[in-house]
Amino acid sequence: MNKKIVSVGTIFVLILSLVNFSVTSLNIDKEINNDLKENTFENQQNTFDNNFDIRIISIPLISNKTLQTIDSFDLDIIDVNESFIIAYATDEQIEYLLLKGFEPTILYNNYNEMMGFDKYPEMLYSFHNYNEMTTELQSIASTYPSIAKLYELGQSVQGRSIWGLKITDNPNIEENEVELRYCGAHHGDEYMSVEIPLLFAWDLVQNYTINPEITDYVNNREIWIIPMVNPDGRQMGQRRNANNVDLNRDYGYMWSGAGSSPSPFSQPETQTIREHALDNNIVLSYTYHTAAQYVNYVWNYKPQPTPDEPWIIMISDVYGDFSGYVPINGFDWYQTTGDTNDFSYGCYGGIDTTIET
Template sequence: MPKSSRMRPRLLLAVLSTVALALAGLGVPGSAGASAPAPSESSRQYTVTGPKNAQQRTEVARTGAAIDAVLPGELTISAIPSEVAAIKKLGFTVSRPLPAPKPTPGASATSYHTYAEMRQEVDSVVAANPQITQKFVAGKSYEGRDIIGIKISDNVATDENEPELLVIANIHARERLTAEQALDYLGQLTKGYATDTRVKNLVDNREIWLMPMVNPDGQVYDMTSDTQAGRMWRKNRQPNPTSTGTDLNRNFNFKWGCCGGSSTNGASETYRGTGPESGTETKVIANFVRSRNVGGKQQLKMFLDIHSYSQLVLWPFGYTTNNTVPGSMSADDEAAHRAIGTEMARSQGFTPEQSSDLYITDGSTNDWTWGEQRIFSYTFELGTNTFYPPPSQIDQQVQRSREALLKLTDYADCPYRATGKQDQYCKA
């Protein structure tokens, strides 16, 4: 649940920051500064003027730059100098780096949940709702932090024959609002269980798996800052051959590195890793998804990866602009994805589209969960125009997606119900 109204005393903040920095300097395993080596090129934000369509945006993405936001005829990107030079060679105009977001007076980075505070929040909710919630550890991050998950269901300790869904957040470290949305969803389900018939129905008839911070090392590193502006860190903190970090959302084992939708440069924001699932956290997520394949049948029917920012609902595929792919995405599959995505986006005031309508990506969570595991898959892009919205906006932003999350949960029983084809695909 958002906690924007709760502020730490400045003295405690100072002490915690000093301890964190001291640990980093000592190279203590699991501390925010334990990773090495330093990047050979530094990434900064820029505005790119000129790209007008998906093909031109893909040309920009193929340089390795991360596209942070898409506006008419303009992009916000995060890029290293060599990528900036490549974009200029394409004939587009690249502005001077955008100024870093300014801290809100009186606010601090801890107005958002830190990793430690997320764990405390989860422990508190599970302790208060033992009949419908159960905490689990999906695995360890590169620096040894627990990747925390929560199962939500009636008879929570039993693996029942019920439709399942998985929601993950904070795969990109700087996208702090995403963890707040995930924790708010946990609050929706637990607080509403006793009073809201719709929520009770969903919890009683689904097995819901939630992972609020799947990139804890990156999140901790990004939050090692004395202002809300953070470090603008996107990747995990695993050393690579030339720099630090892998873009976990380009590291999954479906069409990995196939199509110019990721980078081979270790300093790049979209570095895809040395191979599929080479990122420690990618492997943890993928192994959990595979663990839900019981008796040769994948139990997960719905998947959501929460990102920020841009106010979008996206679905597969990202590696190709084709709406349908023989053997991978039939016309009925695409129609059901589109119908649910459009319905959710309408409730949020977001724009619904296939991932590749933005630009080509490869090795993404959505492409893997659908392409490899046949789980209906979506991405939410929350927020407005920054990775670090003022803490005062947290409540307002997460409220926008509450209804969409309930719709997603509802459709886990049979996504084809959205197009009236439930008897064809879901009849027992």
């Protein structure tokens, strides 16, 4: 068996073994978004500029005020460390930063250069595109129908299916079991974020009845694999969706309008994840991204700890120990609003952690 699949499965097996509680046992933050069910989507014109026109820049981090100011410019931040902010920027945004007295440095002229796809284009084909991902999910569901069922959870701006693969011992029946969710590609250009949920799905179905621990998890939990939340962005090779909205700033909990989001849950992709969460008993979830090597836990929007801080840190430490990634509080890394983590914990008490691969 592929060693990469084994390592992914091992991490999840250890984490899943901790998950034997119900949602009602969690302390839920009291700031519940009253407009959770409101559908506010309005179709917008696609204003995305091709990735070849987007630079990757670094900006000296003088203080927290620097970060707040940069965030107000609607730049897509990739990483923040003690000295620099790393972000995407158009030439116009770079000029604006210079006018405002910042000193941006161009690290890469475009995304393909940063990823090495310009020199090694064959690398790009090692990642699943939308059609290949769809075929993989259909193959799993048709090969293992007794434990896997494929659902169309919703559709993207351009009408692509947002697939959810349910893995459990009775996939056609809604049982009173803990439910887990694994999402990839909120950002369409983070290709690796699709691969890990897919690998995990294969690991579960191929080792069912062979590995006793995996068999137990499949028999006693409902596991949802959603590898590509932003299929339009993935097909276009861009971070944002087809409406030029950063989906991981579009969730309604503590929404602020970052990432060009016009209103809470304005996009069909985030509406899909919201409706799926409301219809299911999601207790624990992982949202995959690609930028750093962090296990990013809530809160992201404020510095105060959650009521479940010890439990959340324990889960993050387990993942960090086996992956080599560094557990970090989201706000301590850099503040975000309207993201999947805070929505999940703030609105229904599910512990959602961002894994930056």
